[in-house]
Amino acid sequence: MKELIKYTKEMIAKYPRRQDEIEDLFQLCIDEIEQGGSEVHEIELCMEDIRQVCSDSNTFEILERLKNY
DSSP: OHHHHHHHHHHHHHOGGGHHHHHHHHHHHHHHHHTTOOHHHHHHHHHHHHHHHHHHHHHHHHHHHHTTO
16 A cells, blocks of 8 residues: 555646646555455556556547647
8 A cells, every 4th residue: 555655746746737637546556445346456557546546548649739730
């Protein structure tokens, strides 16, 4: 869990525009674990979902910059 917390903070710092989405994914992970989900599995899913949200953010920003050319 400590690794997920650290990763979440790092990604929020790197992608502040995605803070709400990242925090929602983190909270979903916590909720799933509290409802009996495997902690290891839920953390892996959460980290991958956060990675995807941030990857989509990068893609969007690149496309926006390309519009100026």
